[in-house]
Amino acid sequence: MKVPLKWLQEYVAPSVPEDDLASKLTMAGIEVGERQAIGGSWEKIVVGQLVSVEPHPNADRLKLVTVDLGTEQLTVVCGDPTLKLGDKVPFAHVGATLIDGRSGEQFHLKSAKIRGIASQGMLCSEKELGISDSHEVIMVLPAEAPVGVPLADYLGDTVFDLDVTPNRPDCLSVIGIAREAAALTGQPIKINEPVYNEGGTPIERQVAIEIKAPDLCSRYCAGLITGIKIAESPPWLQQRLLACGMRPINNIVDVSNYVMLEYGQPLHAFDYNQIRGQKIIVRRANSDEIFVTLDGVERKLSQDMLVIADEQRAVALAGVMGGLDSEVSPNTTAILLESANFNPANIHHTSRLLWLTSEASMRYERGIRPELAVPALKRAIQLMLQMAGGEAAAGFIDVYPGRQEPTPILLSPELVTQLLGVEFSPDQIVTVLTSLGFNCERSASEIRVTPPYWRSDITIAADLVEEVARIIGYDRIPLTMLSRPIPKQDPKPIFRLKQQVMHSLVGYGFQEIICFSLTSREALNKAQTRADDDKPPLRLSNPMTTEQEFLRPSLRASILTALAANQRHEEGVIRLFEVGRVYLARPGDLPEEPEMVCGVMSGAGSKKSWHGEDRPVDFYDGKGVVEALFQQLGVAAKFEKGQDNGLHPTRQVAIAVNGQTIGVVGELHPEVAQAFEISVPTCLFEIDLSAVLPFASDHRMFQPIARFPAVVRDIALVVDKDTSNQQVTDIISSFPMVSQVAVFDVYSGAPVPVDKKSLAYRIRFQSIERTLTDEEVNDIQQQIMARLATELGVTLRN
């Protein structure tokens, strides 16, 4: 909402400088954004009056104009043929800063000879002054403009651009802001009761109003003026509209806009002669009713929309926009003026469905009060009679099915203290509320407060507390700390688990990323994470783009996209991870949102370093990370043969905890790698942290540290090619006194036979009770070899 200060000052004289007023309004909830200074650059521009207009001796289209500037008379060359003797105009002296009418750029006026005659200044168009885009003619000032006075003193102004919150439609008006300014600066507000001569035929004999949808229209008032003459509005009115960001059209439309800006009540003028049957019917639209709004767009309406109609057809989309064929035209001689109140939710609904917002709909959907309709209507009739002449019908029509008596709110001063934490006296409270127009009746313990007719946002006592606080100032409320005992803490373990996982992975050199939760079908397909057909990913019903259409059921697609993008500029191994939720549909309910961690490591040993090159990433890099992670979490994880579509068919494992698969790790499937244009070896893991959570306990029992030395034996075995390390270690570690088994070499090739491979193990034998003897260890080792031989056909390698 833009408010020119000179307009504001017609209702209130704020006792503070402009800066303070802006700051007070901002602190009280109406933020003053930009402040535009009209005439801020009008130095050396004054009001002049034409005292002679002569033809230019050397040019047919130019004139020599002499301008009286009070103290001197100067002659300039001018091309505007419409100028008349006695016109008052803005006169720019040499050196003034103006805006070029064609390029729109600033320039400094220099003295010039035009067709041989020196021009000692310039007469300005509105565009050259930066007031509007009009550049065809010289701006003509009102007759009362004082000659010789700097133009900035006469026309200059400051326009506040205010950010009005949705609860304050009353502040979408100059008077509304004036009321705030009055309360904030302790000044009275003065609003004149509009008076005019209503000498015409009583309105009831000329028009009838019927509200067929009283649930959507709580009040409909109408006035009638006949014998009007459509013309341009006077300059002062046009300038105010322009300053507020509205385009002047003609005197009738301009006045209805002006009064809307002044009172906050939208008004609509119909061409009375276009209203068939002299009857206005407020009704729901018929289904598929076609209606052309005054912007010329044909719109298809539905039954939940409200229209203003005559006996034959709709003439306006109620509260949103008028109709093209009943709008005021240059030939209009009589107008029916609507000042009504509509249901906010319905106006919002209509405006949203039709993608059509207007100054009117913006005010209605925020809920202006029906009491506003009459004062605004009277004010508009008063101004229209002044601007367009004619005769007002006697009286006005007022159909008011939604009348509600104002309900007083009981406010106890204790509540103010209870909510604000600071005490204000009943006197202070009453003073503040009264200054805002509230009616206060005091009793012993309470104040009965009735909100003024223009406020629609005050319904409960807490609303009044805010009024008191914001006018006295939030800075008057002290700073205190919560003083009651700290409530019982019951922290959610998942938050801690996520943190632990993140810290571990960062320690392993992984960088956390955060990707969008929404993804495309294409990306999901590329990652081969298509879930079963009975569990398709959740889709948005209004996706912005196909890139962001599905809620991801896996973190993979995003992390692989991120990896591919980084590979274009990174050397060496890239390690990325993301901790985030995936969304798994559940019929009739919100989706499951398990917390997942997904990581990738990728690299081909290409980074050159004086230490030597990095080794290409392979399956065991990924598995190592997962093993370390689970060890740090204290969770026993088993690795089983994996069957994940997105991973390499034979270089992947499923991670199982307590018999349940909770994740996978492996090299990327070649097709997936190709789909994401990842050309270097890549390992990926994805783990469901929500499923790990029940097993990630910190209750680990202390194991005594062995006091007796361990005996270490290294053995090299020859095993069948497809015998797994797991099979061998399972057997070895099943023996007593074996405290640790670790494979330290894997070898195939001569002299090991082709269908065999060699595995070398370091075995630690240890007792917590005594030192083991060589003989004992030899004995166990022989038993181990015997079992390996019978069960797996293992031999010792020499």
Next chain:
Amino acid sequence: MLQQLEELKSNALQELASIADAAGLESWRVRYLGKKSALNAVLRGISCLPLNDRRAVGTLANQTKAALEDGLQQKELALREFDLAAIAGREAVDITLPGRPLPVGGIHPITRTIYEICDIFTSMGFQVVEGPEVEWDYYNFEALNIPEEHAARDTMATSWVDAETERGERHMLLRTHTTAVDPRVLETMELPIRVVTAGKVYRYEASDATHTPMFHQLDGLAVDKGITMADLKGTLYEFARRFFGEERRVRFRCDYFPFVEPGVEMAIECLVCRGAGCRLCGNSGWLEILGAGMTHPGVLERAGVDSQVYTSFAFGIGLERLPMLRHGIDDIRLFFGSDLRFLRQF
């Protein structure tokens, strides 16, 4: 005997002078000062000598031993210095070569911000809770005094999920603010309550330098007997002091959010111009940091909390803005672009 000792001493010291390493010195020590050395034999044999020889031999033998021990000690010192010099020379490296690199990981700046703020609030007795990102219209809007067709919905353009409830209604959406967790907390947690919740929120918006369809928020809620707006101001001031620093001025002004009354906006003095007015703060000198207020009685009552007995405050912070201001990041999309050249800077 005396002459023998003199010879022994001079021979030993002569030999000592030519020793160049620790091993030679050790064998010298064994030979001249060891248990089986000649000198030791002399010292042990003193008691067998004639009485008048004993004094002279004893004195000289002891002097000899002291001289040899002294020589040994000096030689030891000399040898050690010699060795260190040799090692230093032999084993010198180019200390300007880079070390063997460890992979360096990092936490995302948004996650880091969440941790930092959660730490501040947990130290004030708040605990961290979580809520669903895919939410019912009820918790995101209705329960927070934002019924259908409320003008406030226009400021939170919503992405709707293509799914039906058990009764076939379509009310599933991506939460537009973490405030949606508040009614759930009020419904389920025991009073009194002090919680914070952080996470992803979504808007139906195209991306540009200041907007992304997904971003992060942190919301806080305190419910107890006797909670006041002074407590809200004090708590938020403490947050601002710890997050932005002691010297940063803080401003509380009236603002409107449907779920609080009175409503508050907290701003801090502009980080660039310190209040003078610049491009970053839109010439106001202030940067809006968060919205807050005293929880609306309607919100409390709807969740079954008696607003006559309990009062409550709530606040919500947009999380991307904080690291953007702190580090001078000028494009919000960088947070979700996963570019290591960006992420490694934090």
